[in-house]
Amino acid sequence: MSLRLGCDVGGTFTDFLLHDTDTGEITTLKVPTTPAAPEEGVMEGLATLSQQKPGLMSDLTALIHGTTLVINAILERKGAETALIATEGFPDILETRREIRYDIYDIRQEFPAPLVPRRRRREVTERILADGSVETPLDEQQVLSVLRDLIDDGVTSVAVCLIHAYANPAHEQAIARLVREHNLPLDVSLSSDVLPEIQEFERTATTAINAYVRPKVNVYLGRMEEGLARDGYARPLFLMQSGGGVIAAPAARAAPVRLAESGPVGGALAARTLAETAGYRDAVAFDMGGTTAKTCLIADGEMPVTRAYEVDRVHRFKKGSGTPIAVPTVDLIEIGAGGGSFASVDAFGLIRIGPESAAADPGPACYGRGGMRATVTDANVLLGYLNPADFLAGAMQLDVKAAEEAIARDVGTPMGLTPLEAAAAIIEVVNENMAQAARMYVTERGGDLEKAAMVAFGGGGPLHAHQVARKLGVREILIPEAAGVFSALGFLAAAPAYEVARSRPMRLEDVTPELLNETFAPLAAEADAIVSQAAPGAAIIHKRIAEMRYVGQGHQLRVPLDALDRASIAKAFAETYSAAYGYSYDDLEPEIVTLRLSAVADQPTAPVTGDTAVTDGGETTREAWDPTTGQMATHRVLPFSAVSDVITGPALLSQPGAMVLIGKGARAERKAGGWLALTLEDNT
Incomplete structure (x- = not known):
């Protein structure tokens, strides 16, 4: 077996x-x-x-x-007591950041507090130049003094980020060697290991995060x-x-x-595979869990991998207001709109959902575990979408009365609504919040929702997908088998892989295949060693990438390198630039800033589709809320696995860990791969 x-x-x-x-x-x-x-x-x-x-x-x-x-x-600031060791004169990179205003009209704009406070940022005497040459040797005695002082201050983890360490890691490696030789009780993260790339703020912030979380991990x-x-x-x-x-x-x-985003990524990977199986190259992965909702745009079958990902944003939709994690990350948006998100009435008399959540402890009021505040799950119970006696396949009995009392207290009474009306309002607001976030996210990335399918999963995704899709103008929703644990299935559908990079700035006119191979060879060896740990003996496929820009620009684009000659690289860059901005330049000189190599094990992975085997399951009916009429209506209720023909809404299909809502006027059909294709015929 x-x-x-x-x-x-x-x-x-x-x-x-x-x-x-x-x-x-x-x-x-x-x-x-x-x-x-x-x-x-x-x-x-x-x-x-x-x-x-x-x-x-x-x-x-x-x-x-x-x-x-x-x-x-x-997010919760529950990492290690962390310090930062920087080159003399550069202790405040975490606060000076890139000196860019994310909102030019906000004179009081805020940024997330640095993970390393000012009193734990120390300077050491050394200097390496951009070409990797040593201008000032490292003062090792000073380093030892700094390290011992940090230990006395209660520090357990240290981020070392010296100027131009991507070009020459010798001084950072010397600090790590001193820690080992003197048996100092410190965990050390070197920027030359974590992110050996240009851009001081991103390199420092990413290394500081690594140091902050590594002891806990x-x-x-x-x-x-x-x-x-x-x-x-x-x-x-x-x-x-x-x-x-x-x-x-x-x-x-x-x-x-x-x-950092290892959980949501699994679902996005599985969603891409399912969408392609269903004939869609463009898809929106919609994952709604107990704490957050996530959306990921898959365009032309490609996962949107970025190194410009931010966490801990002060403003959800304002790029630059968070802390960057400059390692390869699937680009998705995550908002506090899960089943456990609290519902309340704000100072303006409007319903507010999240971002705080009841999470697992104590959970929503209907869980009966001490939670008292109204949540999205409580609203779904009151509206009849969830069966109190069959939640989590019968593993948990939900308390309808507790849900009603919480909703009445937190939303109904303050707004003069009945508990049922308040519950319907909560669901309408959370659906609108998720649709608004998804719409802005997709628009910023140039996506076309009219030709994309939505893949809905997570504990709440299939239940909310119908209304969210209608708001977005998406016509078809794909709902997989095992939707409630689809991210876990995505883990099994992912191959062992690792990406490494080195910044090596060079103008295109100076590039030769020999020079590129000189950099790619050690990158391949490093990546292969990591992949081989997860897939011993497997063949490894390499993908070479260059981060490029025109000389004088401040941002790069990822350009796939299928060939290493200058003409092929120039053509690939022009095509990538045109795809991103609609044009490219003939009179500007391109340059390579960073070279990347991705190694992927060539081995079988788990499928994300099943079969259409139909199980016996008794069909019943249940009264549930119909938003088109604003009142309760009779819904067909049957197990997802019992679907053998076309179903028209309103209906509810139960899965272990998830409930599928087929709204009034929608049409659902179980496909050969076992998933459900839900068409919104009434979408206007």
């Missing part, structure tokens, strides 16, 4: 998907996340699966894990591996990266900054 398990730790639930590659059988499970110690929720879920599948842990051939630990540590993964070994799992633990590839735990420990 060949068993592979995907595990996605979210803010509210931890999702599991077990795939038997021999038979194609899929087993799913959702358990509440344990925020204080996420590994405990993982182990509890594994214990439950082991009861269903005796001998599971010893039979598993792979366990691939995605986690919100990194992003939560950043080390402890977390250590406990996970100990628990897995104790329960009989003898193989490596794998993790999903923000950029879409799978790596082994040792590589994740070294660069945990690459795990």
